[in-house]
Amino acid sequence: MRKIKFCGVTAKELKWIYGDLIHNGEKYEIREENGDVRDVIPESVGEFSGLHDNDGTEIYEGDIVEVKTLNGKRIFPVVMEAGIFGIGDSSVPTPLSIHERKKGTGRGYIKVLGHVFDTGIRD
Numbered sequence: 001m002r003k004i005k006f007c008g009v010t011a012k013e014l015k016w017i018y019g020d021l022i023h024n025g026e027k028y029e030i031r032e033e034n035g036d037v038r039d040v041i042p043e044s045v046g047e048f049s050g051l052h053d054n055d056g057t058e059i060y061e062g063d064i065v066e067v068k069t070l071n072g073k074r075i076f077p078v079v080m081e082a083g084i085f086g087i088g089d090s091s092v093p094t095p096l097s098i099h100e101r102k103k104g105t106g107r108g109y110i111k112v113l114g115h116v117f118d119t120g121i122r123d
Contacts, residue, residue, distance in 0.1 A: 005048045006030055007060045008040030009117060016115075021045065044117040049078065049085040057112045061085065064116060068109040077116055 006021040008030050017038060022029040028042045046062035053059055063078045065087060076087040 003048065003050070007044075007046050007048070007062075007115075009044035011039040011041055018048075021047075041117070044115070046078075046115065047080065047085075051085070051110075053110045053112045055111060059085070059110070059112060060115070062116045064113045064118070066109075066111045066113055073109075075113065 005018055007016055007018050008021075008028065009015065010017055017030050017032055017040065019030045019032040022031060022037065026042075028040050028045055029037050030040050030045075031037045044062075046060035049059045049061065051059045053065065059065065059078060061078055061080050064075060065078055066073050066075050067087060079086055079088055081088075
């Protein structure tokens with residue numbers, strides 16, 4: 001079973017943090033594993049997909065990933081659609097399942113490059 005956790009950028013320090021999401025009205029907070037609760041910028045919040053890239057980096061909703069395709073490497077955002085984490089943008093009518101992409105013959109390469117909200121501070 002995958003661990004359900006979230007990432008987000010703190011509102012004050014502009015630092016990526018990870019943990020449980022608390023959503024109260026318009027306010028978003030993340031409770032870190034050490035118990036600290038901090039406000040995060042709502043647009044930065046992404047859910048953990050339960051998968052890791054080829055380097056072992058956790059893959060979150062909103063991440064920008066590089067994947068191998070039949071035509072070489074391409075870059076896509078990670079999205080959640082109909083309860084499935086996938087990769088896709090306006091050039092792909094239906095996001096491709098990350099899980100299926102990772103186990104695909106000869107196409108298992110996925111690398112996290114950043115996040116759509118990235119401020120250059122991703123750990």
